[in-house]
Amino acid sequence: MKTTSVFAxxxxxxxxxxxxxxxxxxxxxxxxxxxGGEAKSVAVLQEEFKAxxxxxxxxxxxGGGGDAAMTALRARVLSxxxxxxxxxxxxxxxxxxxxxxxxxxxxxAEAQGWADVLPDSIAGHMKCDGTWCAAPVNVHRVDxxxxxxxxxxxxxxxxxxxxxxxxxxAEKLQAAGIIPLAHGGQAWQDATVFETVVLGIGGPDFxxxxxxxxxxxxxxxxxxxxxxxxxxxxxxxxxDSFSGRDWNLATAMVMNGEAAFQIMGDWAKGEFLAAGKVxxxxxxxxxxxxxxxxxxxxxxxxxxxxxxxxxxxxxxLAELIMGQKFQSVFNLNKGSIPARTDVALDGFxxxxxxxxxxxxxxxxxxxxxxSYAHGMALRGASAGAITDVVTxxxxxxxxxxxxxxxxADAVANSM
Amino acid sequence: MTEWLExxxxxxxLAPSFVAILIFVYGFIAWTAWVSLTRSRLxxxxxxxxxxxxxxxxxxxxxxxxxNNLFIFGALFIIVSMFLGLMIAIFLDQKIxxxxxxxxxxxxxxxxxxxxxGTAWKWILNPGLGxxxxxxxxxxxxxxxxxxxxxxxxxxxxxIAGVWQxxxxxxxxxxxxLRSVDQxxxxxxxxxxxxxxxxxxxxxxxxxxxxxxxxxxxxxxxxIKSFDLVIALTGGGPGYATDLPATYMxxxxxxxxxxxxxxxxxxxxxxxxxxIVVPYLYSELRAKND
Numbered sequence: 001m002k003t004t005s006v007f008a009x010x011x012x013x014x015x016x017x018x019x020x021x022x023x024x025x026x027x028x029x030x031x032x033x034x035x036g037g038e039a040k041s042v043a044v045l046q047e048e049f050k051a052x053x054x055x056x057x058x059x060x061x062x063g064g065g066g067d068a069a070m071t072a073l074r075a076r077v078l079s080x081x082x083x084x085x086x087x088x089x090x091x092x093x094x095x096x097x098x099x100x101x102x103x104x105x106x107x108x109a110e111a112q113g114w115a116d117v118l119p120d121s122i123a124g125h126m127k128c129d130g131t132w133c134a135a136p137v138n139v140h141r142v143d144x145x146x147x148x149x150x151x152x153x154x155x156x157x158x159x160x161x162x163x164x165x166x167x168x169x170a171e172k173l174q175a176a177g178i179i180p181l182a183h184g185g186q187a188w189q190d191a192t193v194f195e196t197v198v199l200g201i202g203g204p205d206f207x208x209x210x211x212x213x214x215x216x217x218x219x220x221x222x223x224x225x226x227x228x229x230x231x232x233x234x235x236x237x238x239x240d241s242f243s244g245r246d247w248n249l250a251t252a253m254v255m256n257g258e259a260a261f262q263i264m265g266d267w268a269k270g271e272f273l274a275a276g277k278v279x280x281x282x283x284x285x286x287x288x289x290x291x292x293x294x295x296x297x298x299x300x301x302x303x304x305x306x307x308x309x310x311x312x313x314x315x316x317l318a319e320l321i322m323g324q325k326f327q328s329v330f331n332l333n334k335g336s337i338p339a340r341t342d343v344a345l346d347g348f349x350x351x352x353x354x355x356x357x358x359x360x361x362x363x364x365x366x367x368x369x370x371s372y373a374h375g376m377a378l379r380g381a382s383a384g385a386i387t388d389v390v391t392x393x394x395x396x397x398x399x400x401x402x403x404x405x406x407x408a409d410a411v412a413n414s415m
Numbered sequence: 416m417t418e419w420l421e422x423x424x425x426x427x428x429l430a431p432s433f434v435a436i437l438i439f440v441y442g443f444i445a446w447t448a449w450v451s452l453t454r455s456r457l458x459x460x461x462x463x464x465x466x467x468x469x470x471x472x473x474x475x476x477x478x479x480x481x482x483n484n485l486f487i488f489g490a491l492f493i494i495v496s497m498f499l500g501l502m503i504a505i506f507l508d509q510k511i512x513x514x515x516x517x518x519x520x521x522x523x524x525x526x527x528x529x530x531x532x533g534t535a536w537k538w539i540l541n542p543g544l545g546x547x548x549x550x551x552x553x554x555x556x557x558x559x560x561x562x563x564x565x566x567x568x569x570x571x572x573x574x575i576a577g578v579w580q581x582x583x584x585x586x587x588x589x590x591x592x593l594r595s596v597d598q599x600x601x602x603x604x605x606x607x608x609x610x611x612x613x614x615x616x617x618x619x620x621x622x623x624x625x626x627x628x629x630x631x632x633x634x635x636x637x638x639i640k641s642f643d644l645v646i647a648l649t650g651g652g653p654g655y656a657t658d659l660p661a662t663y664m665x666x667x668x669x670x671x672x673x674x675x676x677x678x679x680x681x682x683x684x685x686x687x688x689x690x691i692v693v694p695y696l697y698s699e700l701r702a703k704n705d
Contacts, residue, residue: 092672095456185564187651190654241541241543242564243563244649244653380670381672381673384671388477388654392656395566395656
């Protein structure tokens with residue numbers, strides 16, 4: 001009896017000693033990467049963090065494309081117990097900064113020379129009032145157009161480089177009884193198509209004035225009317241039962257040869273690859289007609305936390321996220337490209353390599369732009385107001401002139 | 416001592432729930448009202464800025480659509496459910512065979528979650544999968560039934576699904592009402608040779624007025640708080656053509672980080688509920704006092 005209690009006491013002592021020994025960097029990470037490939041991608045970070053002696057507390061919140069995670073975050077921040085790092089992106093980072101809850105990780109960022117390896121416009125999203133407050137994970141390109149190679153070859157169609165060429169190709173396909181454009185009638189998908197149309201028809205400068213700076217003159221210009229006209233034309237190229245269809249089902253239509261094209265970010269590539277399709281042979285990836293590059297960058301924002309362990313964890317996490325190894329492995333899993341420009345692209349597919357090359361060249365040319373449809377360019381209320389107009393126009397017989405007027409009113413009302 | 420207990424025990428027993436309701440219902444209504452007067456975005460702020468959120472709300476075409484939809488959906492949902500419910504109840508009341516089974520079949524949709532109802536109807540009404548595809552498959556090539564994807568008609572698909580779900584429940588209410596009507600009066604009427612439809616329209620239905628009121632109150636609050644049905648059936652689309660105030664509020668609060676807008680729309684929804692419930696309460700309380 002006595003020996004057991006001594007034994008138990010000894011075990012307790014060694015347990016405490018052990019728990020002191022592992023006390024080191026700690027991080028609680030709130031994210032919404034819960035589906036197959038995404039969960040695998042985030043597990044990479046988790047393992048690397050543990051290998052560096054850290055204690056990782058995973059806090060995955062699925063649902064609503066991040067809405068549920070944001071609700072959880074709000075509750076945590078209001079109760080004064082913010083997670084160490086949170087998957088946030090675009091202007092939402094600055095919005096949280098203005099609530100006074102983000103931490104400053106400039107020490108890590110400067111020591112690692114982030115400014116030299118990130119494209120300027122992407123680095124801008126990671127800074128709050130000049131200090132670094134977030135670390136980018138990946139770059140998704142939004143302005144992709146995917147095509148079924150076999151259909152294009154059978155109908156003698158080249159990848160369109162202008163919207164007029166696209167329309168001509170679509171007419172030809174329609175005559176041949178093929179659905180020209182696979183599309184899902186969900187507001188965000190309508191918005192995704194809309195922004196590529198604005199970029200293609202107005203050009204990068206116009207895109208920036210209209211959908212980033214919300215310049216009223218640009219929003220009500222004839223160019224914007226032309227963009228809405230093109231949306232109306234595209235509506236004619238979509239099949240009848242598109243309402244509410246999920247994006248991956250639209251991708252499947254292209255894969256199965258029911259439809260020729262889809263306009264969607266490069267997460268669509270994952271669907272093609274998962275079905276064993278080969279880029280360049282079974283499907284073709286190209287940027288949507290026109291110049292420019294619309295990015296959607298996932299990042300982790302660092303929240304103000306107390307205690308040396310947690311702060312150490314935060315610094316370690318930031319360092320690992322921007323590490324070459326993680327940037328490469330994570331993006332291979334997720335289908336995006338590294339945010340760092342100096343990562344070797346061995347093992348990436350041809351679409352990803354095109355994406356990386358275009359990112360570098362558009363960054364030089366100043367046409368590397370944030371995607372409005374994916375919450376990179378505008379705050380939630382303004383982006384939502386624009387999406388309301390875009391989706392209302394696309395799904396009704398509203399005239400382009402009315403849509404433009406509604407757009408200007410909605411933007412003014414969202415301020 | 417016993418006298419003191421007799422006087423105070425009921426109060427003590429009721430006190431916890433009274434306090435809970437005071438805080439969690441009326442307290443949070445007051446909190447929402449306060450927030451609706453601020454410029455809250457991501458997180459609630461408490462500096463009152465006047466009625467700016469209400470001005471924004473009434474300037475928003477999407478909110479207009481949502482309110483119109485509420486009236487279309489609410490009116491049709493309540494009227495059609497009550498009418499169908501009453502008819503089914505009357506037919507079941509004819510001392511028919513297998514009434515128990517039929518009653519269960521009609522009542523069964525109520526057992527389903529609205530998400531299930533919405534998803535099933537989404538497939539049934541989808542022009543490429545459901546009714547339209549089937550009838551076209553039978554050779555009627557020109558048949559069209561694309562309400563689900565037509566922004567002007569989509570709200571009626573929500574009515575169809577809602578009615579399918581709720582009319583069985585209304586039937587059960589009415590059936591109970593029909594059974595509670597004094598049989599002596601009906602027999603007397605039959606002896607007098609009054610035709611059956613007159614017995615229903617002049618005697619039975621008028622005597623069921625309280626049931627109508629209950630059915631109306633239950634259905635109208637179902638209509639106003641409808642959320643899951645729309646989310647599952649149309650997702651608010653096409654565009655935002657089937658948005659309801661509840662889905663508008665959700666979008667503002669949880670997707671767009673615009674808590675002030677969400678709070679002001681919640682206040683308007685509450686006023687709509689009050690506009691229905693207060694006259695009801697008033698008439699109930701007055702009846703008691705008389």
